[in-house]
Amino acid sequence: MESEVAPGAWGTTCPGCGGSAVRTVPDTCADQESVRSRLSDRLARQPGVTSRFDTFTHTVEGLLLTAVGGALAYEGIQKDKQLYTIGGSVLAVLLFLGTIYVIFDEIRERRVVAAGESRADALWRSASCCSGCGAVFFPAGSPWPHPLTPEQFQKYVWTEAGYGKRLDKRVRDVALPPAHPSRPGGVSDHA
Template sequence: MSTKKTEKPDGTHPEQTEGAPSRRFDGTRPERTGEGPAPVAAVCPGCGGSGPSVRTVAETCADPESRTAGLTDRLARSPGVPSRFDTVLHFIEGMILVAMGAYLARSGLQNDKPVHTIAGSLLAVALFVGTLAVVRGELRERKAVTRGEPRAEVLWRPAHHCSACGAVFYPAGTPWQGALTPEQFQKYVWTEAGYGRQLDKKVKDVALPSAAPTGPGGTHDHA
């Protein structure tokens, strides 16, 4: 609809009547500064809490108080595994013990002490096999964690924790709808990422709610 302008008694025109937005003296229209919709606050489905009491799981785990209280471990994204340096160190320590057993066996041979020879030989063999088993287990665990890390990140990153009731939830209702305890959350994430066998026995025995996940499944690893 066109804008109607009326002439004032002094011969001038009013700036604008109803209709299109007014123009500035330079002929340009004022920019609209309307703001977009405000972000929706995460609301806990367990107690209805929101605001400062609700933070992402990542923020909660980074809080020094959570680390002191053990909450960081209960919400951990993945199991802790020895580093490559630790594995090498364990191998060296094991080989030193094997060498001690071998020295005992050799000493028994030189001094005609068959008991020392037998004991040293058995000790060296047992320590050698045990060291290889430990190193192999650490390598296998580290490989499993690396393989499941992308899936664990997808499930862990969007989760929120409510300090008022202790519930863990996904504000968007996916990949899990409803509230979980920290232990249920850890079991869900670790099992989907392939870490199920590395859960503590206490967490393994925790039952997940009957509600089914709403997102696509991952690499299940039920213990």
């Protein structure tokens, strides 16, 4: 890895490899190299949410499509074509309900992410990442004195912040080590 890292910043050494090319997780995520290699995504503090503008756009789109169904039903009534009337009405109702569902789901997701943000931020900021071996660890030694994989770290942060349902299945299935390891050395399966 070519990224320049101030050795021993914080005077911290990696519990995984003993190296000193260690940065905080926020600094690691801000690095362009991490963005390119998608390490920033693997260490993301929180799930992405739909912006208010996008929710507005989805609302307009949904209502326009609902109006198309409504227009079809109206034409059916005008021209006495029952198929148009029924088809258009069903379409309009389904599209309207679908739109309502999408909008409320997006609003609910934004609320969940906002509610857990301070908890996620505190955990995310207290961790460091080793450029040498890719391990993530908590320099304070709590809740684990040994290194984690980025996936284990994300699962821990997101679960604690209430974002567990938003984890990728791949990350959700990752096992977290016990907080008090029975053997010294801890996990060594970081990829």
